[in-house]
Amino acid sequence: MGISLLTPVRNGLFRIHLLGAVGVILYLVMAFLNAAGQGFTANRDLYARATFEPADAVEYLVETWKQTPVGVQGRVLTLWGLAENPEATALSEQDPGIIMARLWQEEGIQIRVATPHQEDARRLLGDAVSIFNNPLQAAQGAHAVALITERLMYSAVAMTDLAAALQGRMVLDGREFLNSLAADAAGLFYLSFAKPAGPPWLDGDFQTYVEHLQEKLPADARLLLLPVSRLATTSGRARWFLHLNYQLAPRHLYLWRPDLASGTSGQYRDWVLSYNKKKPWKRLQRWGPNLRDFSGMPGIGPARLLHEAERNFVQNKSITHILFFSHNSDFRATDWECIPVEDLR
Amino acid sequence: MGLSLVLLLWACGEALLPLTSTAPRSRWESFSVSFLLGAAVWTVVGTAFLAVGIPIQFAFVSLGSGSLVVLWVSSRRQWESTSAYTTTGLLPWQKILLITLGVLSLAVTLSLPINEFDPLLHFAYKGKVLHFEGSPQVEALTGMMTQDGMPMEFGRMVTHPNYPLGIPILEAFSSFGATWSDRWVQWPLALWALCLPGAVFFGLRRYSLKAAGHGALLAACTPILYFRHLFADGFSDLQEAGLGNTMTLGAGADLPTAAMLTLACALFLRARWEHCRRLGVLSGLALAGMVMMKNEGLALLGVFILAGILAGTLCPKRDRGKVLGVSWLAIGVSILSILPWLLLRAELPAIDENYSSQISVERITHFLTGGEELVELSPKVIAGQVTAQELLAEIPARPMQLLQAFVREFFDIFSWGLLWILVFFALPWRLWKQNKEQTWLALLVVGGLSLYALILLVTPWYLPLLLEKGIPDRLMLHLIGPAAMLVGLGFTVKNDH
Numbered sequence: 001m002g003i004s005l006l007t008p009v010r011n012g013l014f015r016i017h018l019l020g021a022v023g024v025i026l027y028l029v030m031a032f033l034n035a036a037g038q039g040f041t042a043n044r045d046l047y048a049r050a051t052f053e054p055a056d057a058v059e060y061l062v063e064t065w066k067q068t069p070v071g072v073q074g075r076v077l078t079l080w081g082l083a084e085n086p087e088a089t090a091l092s093e094q095d096p097g098i099i100m101a102r103l104w105q106e107e108g109i110q111i112r113v114a115t116p117h118q119e120d121a122r123r124l125l126g127d128a129v130s131i132f133n134n135p136l137q138a139a140q141g142a143h144a145v146a147l148i149t150e151r152l153m154y155s156a157v158a159m160t161d162l163a164a165a166l167q168g169r170m171v172l173d174g175r176e177f178l179n180s181l182a183a184d185a186a187g188l189f190y191l192s193f194a195k196p197a198g199p200p201w202l203d204g205d206f207q208t209y210v211e212h213l214q215e216k217l218p219a220d221a222r223l224l225l226l227p228v229s230r231l232a233t234t235s236g237r238a239r240w241f242l243h244l245n246y247q248l249a250p251r252h253l254y255l256w257r258p259d260l261a262s263g264t265s266g267q268y269r270d271w272v273l274s275y276n277k278k279k280p281w282k283r284l285q286r287w288g289p290n291l292r293d294f295s296g297m298p299g300i301g302p303a304r305l306l307h308e309a310e311r312n313f314v315q316n317k318s319i320t321h322i323l324f325f326s327h328n329s330d331f332r333a334t335d336w337e338c339i340p341v342e343d344l345r
Numbered sequence: 346m347g348l349s350l351v352l353l354l355w356a357c358g359e360a361l362l363p364l365t366s367t368a369p370r371s372r373w374e375s376f377s378v379s380f381l382l383g384a385a386v387w388t389v390v391g392t393a394f395l396a397v398g399i400p401i402q403f404a405f406v407s408l409g410s411g412s413l414v415v416l417w418v419s420s421r422r423q424w425e426s427t428s429a430y431t432t433t434g435l436l437p438w439q440k441i442l443l444i445t446l447g448v449l450s451l452a453v454t455l456s457l458p459i460n461e462f463d464p465l466l467h468f469a470y471k472g473k474v475l476h477f478e479g480s481p482q483v484e485a486l487t488g489m490m491t492q493d494g495m496p497m498e499f500g501r502m503v504t505h506p507n508y509p510l511g512i513p514i515l516e517a518f519s520s521f522g523a524t525w526s527d528r529w530v531q532w533p534l535a536l537w538a539l540c541l542p543g544a545v546f547f548g549l550r551r552y553s554l555k556a557a558g559h560g561a562l563l564a565a566c567t568p569i570l571y572f573r574h575l576f577a578d579g580f581s582d583l584q585e586a587g588l589g590n591t592m593t594l595g596a597g598a599d600l601p602t603a604a605m606l607t608l609a610c611a612l613f614l615r616a617r618w619e620h621c622r623r624l625g626v627l628s629g630l631a632l633a634g635m636v637m638m639k640n641e642g643l644a645l646l647g648v649f650i651l652a653g654i655l656a657g658t659l660c661p662k663r664d665r666g667k668v669l670g671v672s673w674l675a676i677g678v679s680i681l682s683i684l685p686w687l688l689l690r691a692e693l694p695a696i697d698e699n700y701s702s703q704i705s706v707e708r709i710t711h712f713l714t715g716g717e718e719l720v721e722l723s724p725k726v727i728a729g730q731v732t733a734q735e736l737l738a739e740i741p742a743r744p745m746q747l748l749q750a751f752v753r754e755f756f757d758i759f760s761w762g763l764l765w766i767l768v769f770f771a772l773p774w775r776l777w778k779q780n781k782e783q784t785w786l787a788l789l790v791v792g793g794l795s796l797y798a799l800i801l802l803v804t805p806w807y808l809p810l811l812l813e814k815g816i817p818d819r820l821m822l823h824l825i826g827p828a829a830m831l832v833g834l835g836f837t838v839k840n841d842h
Contacts, residue, residue, distance in 0.1 A: 010770050010836055014559065017763040021442055021566040023575050028449040031572075031587025035456035040528075042460040046588055199462065224499065234727055245502045246470050249485075250477035254499050258489040259696045262502040264806070266722050267696070313499045 044176070044202045049150070050194035052174040054096040057193045058103040061144070061172065073108040076167070078142040080135050081149025082115050088149075091120035096174075097148040098124050105129070114138035114154070136165055143168035146193075150177040159186035180205050184333045185296035192330045201243045206331040210247045212294050213338060217321065222252045223338070224319045227327055228304050229281050231272045235329040236265055244323075254317065256280070272327075280307055289343075295333040302326070302337035306344070314341060347519040347532025354383030354533060357412035360419040361386065363623045366428035368615055370547055373443075375430060377543025380536055381608040382627060383412070384601070385634025387518065388511035389682045392637055395510065396685035400479035404514075405521045433546065434554040439562060446565050447539035453571070453587060454535035454594045458527035461589075464512075464596035466504045469527065472516030474503075476525055481510060482692060490694040507693040509686065511637030512598055534596050537604040538570050544604070545826055548611025549833045551618040552782075560833025563767065564607075567829075569593055569760045569822050570600070573815060577759040590815065598639040599819045605635035606645060607826025609675075610789070614782055614830070616671045617658065625671035629678025636683045643683070644800070645823060648792040650676055656785035708803045715742040722807040743808055747798055750812050760818055768828050771835025786831040793824045 038046050065072045082097025091098060098121075101111045105128065114135040115121050121131050132138035135154050139145050139162055147154055155178055163169065163186040171183050171190045183190040200206065217223070225241050232238075242262055245253045255261050260271035284305045288298060295302070303324045306314065313319070319341055326335040358379030362368060370378070387408050394404035435443070459465050474485040481487075488501040516530040523529075542561040549557035568575040573591045576582055593600050609631035616624035632649060636642035653659035658672050710716075720726055720736040740746065755765040768790060773783050797820040804811060811817075 006770060010767065013763050013767055013770070014563070014832075014836065017767065018442075018562060018566050020568060020575075020758070020762040021446065024566065024568050024571060025445060025449065027568075027575055027583065027586050028446075028453050028571060030583040031453045032449065032456050034585070034587050035453075040456055042457045046585070048585065199460065201465065202460075242466055242502060242504065246465055246473070249470065249473040252484070253502060255502055256499055257496060258500045258502040259496040259694065262489070262504045263696050265724070265727075266806075269727055309498060317499075 042202060044198045044204060047198035047202075050174070050176045050192075050197050052096070052194050054099045055103065057146070057172070057174060058100050058107075060193060061104070061146070062107050062109075074110065075108075075144075076110045076112065076142040077104060078112045078114065078135075078139045078145045080114050080138070080145060080147045080154040081151055082113060082121060083117065083149045086150050088117075091115075091117045091124060093124065100146075100148070101125055101129060112138045112142060116151075116153075136161055139165045141165075141167045144170035144172060146172040146174065147178055148174055150175040155179070159183045159188060162186070163188050176204070181208055181333055187296060187298065189297065189300075189334065190332065196237065196330075200237055200240065200331070201247070203331045205333055206240065206243065209294065209331070209333060209336060210244065213244075213248060216293075216338065217248070217251055219250050221320045222318060223248075223254065223321045223323045224310070224314060224317075225253060225255045225323045225325060226304070226306070226310065227256075227275065227281070228286065228302060228324045228337075229326065230279075231275050231327040233327060233329050234269045234272045236268065237329040238327050239268065240325070240331055253323075254313070254319070280310070289337065289339065293338045294336065297334040300334060302334070303339060346521055346523045347529040350515070350519050350521075350533050351380065351536065353409050353412050354387060355380045356383065356416040357386055357408070358382030358384075360412065360415035361623075361627060362419075363619075363621060364423055364426050364428065365430055366426050367621055368619055368624060369428070369431045370550070371433045372430045373433065374543045374547040374550070377540035378547050378608065378611065381540050381544055381604055381634075382612075382631065384515065384533060385605055385608065385631045385637075388514050388637040389630055389633045391514040391518070392510055392689065393682075393685035395475075395481055395514075396689035398480070398482065401475045401514070401517050402479060402521065405518050408518075433550075433558070435558050439558065443542055443561065443565050446571075447542070450538035450571055450594055451535045454531055455528060457587065459531065459596045461592065461595060461597065463598075465527075467508055468512040468598060469516060469530065469596060470503060471508070471510060471513035472520075472530060473525055475510070475513055475517035476520050481689065486693060489696070494694075505696075507690050507695050508598075509637045509639060509642065509690075511634065511639075512596065512601065514637075516596070531596050534601065535594075537600040538594060541565075541570065541604050541607050541826060542829075544607045544611045545829050545833070548607075548614045548830055551615060552834060553837050556833040556837040558833075559836055560829045563764065563832055564825055564829035567762050567764050567825060569818060570603075570825060573760045573818055574757075575759045593819075593822060599822050601638040602635055602642055602645070603823045603825050605631055605638055605642070606649075606823055607830075609635060609649070609679075610786070610827050610830060613672070613675055616675060617668050617782065620667045620671060622671055622674055625674035626678050628675040630682060632675065632679035633682030636679075637686060639823075641797075641800075641820065641823060644796055645793060646679060646683070648796050649789060652785050652788035652792050656788050657781045658785045705803075709799075712743040712802050715744075718743060718746075718809070719805070719807050723810065724807075740809060743802055746808055746812065747801055750801075750817050751794070751798065754817055754821060757818070764825070764828060764832075767832045767836075771832040773835065783831065783834045786827050786834065789827045790824050790831055793827075794821065797821065 034046060062072055065075055079097050079101060082091055083095045105111055112130045113121055114132045118131050135157050159182040169188050171178065171188045173192045174194050176192050176194045180190040241255055256275065257271055260267045281304055284307060286304045288300060288302055321341060322339050322344060324337045328335050355376060361382060362379060390408060391404045459469050478485060485501050486503055486506050489497055491497060515533045519530040519532055542565040545564050546557040546561040549560050564570065571594050573593060609628050612624050612628035612631055616628050632646055636646055650659065653672060661669060717737060718740055720733045723736055725731045726733050726736055773787050801808065
């Protein structure tokens, strides 16, 4: 091809394209430095901080309490922090804790707050809200605690002390900041209402549980994964069994209708709906082992008896362990229970 | 072990390449092409071994020892030859740029363990199965279906069980004799972006060194070779650089597919220009290597052949003698080399993504004539946030969605720089005045884009979700090598050095 009128234009475009290499190099250098900053390990801290929708979180708790015999009215809820930014020096109307406290108050919930911004909190929330400096004092006698802002003063509270102070046992975490396994071990019921910012396999609780199973189970273990009850969500993030399957290899993991469970999002949805329609858990007694395998949370019935097809499969495949689970998009130690088959007999 | 595997792959490729007197090249090109060729050969032969029931451990020992033996033999031939490696004619700043980008891509890939859904679950899981169990014909991959194709009530889980095994084989080889490491199995997967520009240069050097330099630099400076959407959200993107769904580097299958197609094109061009049967055979192996990397490789092989027939490089009426023979040799070798994989794949369950069954006249007609989108598969509809009817009213017909998506991609400088604009300028609009190779490359690029448009047109998924996930750009990435070569050819004059 000879020289044409377009040649200068093409050459100019080519040079501009090459200039883009500066951005590419900058990005690659930053990617390397980001990894170096975390010791070249993939972990949750590489990702943005967890966030949440205040209105959704308010609705979630209200709906949960409405389904209990005690109801919503007269409940006491402690908020740990009010600000969006943990470095904030003042509070504003837009801070999530302020919005949530008002909405919960409208539902008849009594609010207690632990915050370093006491004057701002009193000005914005009024005298109906009790305000404390000490997070443990604020939690005294409350039915639940909800963490809004990630500050060290909150994570420093020992979960056993919190369990002793609370009247209820629910701990809500909007930042995936508290030690959920310590909460679980203290008999508290930990729930995250944060939108997950990192991938599921970097979830701290999931990683800890994987380490636990890797230590506990021999390489030739054969596990049957059984949902303990109705599958609660079609959220793809609830497919923890896929990540366990990868992390626990070479152990063999089995599941009901794996072709659907590990298929496309549409097939996975069919798996959830089919299982719920089939109701294999129906009329099977639920029970909680006296000494739970990992979770310290007693009395929530993490296991159930097996029906005939499950028992036959266990026998035919020489299954060594049953891994019971509650289907949930947030990984919680309380949802999982690994029991050797001989203990079931 | 991962680094040793890289050396073995290089040794294999170096041994198979013709002498530098037959196929002149620089050390940089030689390393790049040798590594990619070694990876192609190992995955093709490794798959063939697995298909006939030979365990992965035996495949590794055979390939490793075989590579060293042929390297020793070919080294003696090379020493006896008087020719040596040649120069590239690149300016010092161009060399520094290529080295910097290549080394950074290697370092970034290895800086974290595998950290994305597809690379972990679609590929590394199969790599673990091969590592621990030695074969794909085990319950871990086949245990979700009965022998007559019915789903088992209880069974093992695996995503996309019939995906090609190229990446898993390389990962399993990387951990041979060692414990599995999510980081170090990436060693052979960390060199694709480093080697791809060298292969582009090798392919074009016979045409002109300037064309080769243009092509190599163009490919190396295209952001999507490393990641997508560079600074699309401003400099705040730097805080999460290297994370999430924007990385092309890593243990996924798109970059290796692109690298294999680039290698196949480079060897094919050189085979024709040098009249070298050996390069033709190696081009066929590279094409087979592309098929081993990703499902789309098989469709790209079809486009490769079709473009050749249309451009005349595979047409007896327009091309004669040794050149035509060399070209068909490449195609013949590629088809023979993928047969073991096709036989093995027939034994693996197919639970999703069966595109060949989707591409039917009825389906194409349905979507081309504005048929309804599969809104029932939309996450919003599944979650009950909107009704199917409400969603249908919002989204345009698929042809319009695709047109918008491809136009967006062509002008997405955050992913492609100016690559597609330059491709547009380099297209041989006056076909009768161009050489067959340039026409063939153009048809390969345009054909590849058309293929992906067709696949997306009939996809059994909810299309807006695929577009949101960046599926078009991941597919278009496969064509980066031939696109860069096309620009290199289109912007320079033959033998202008």
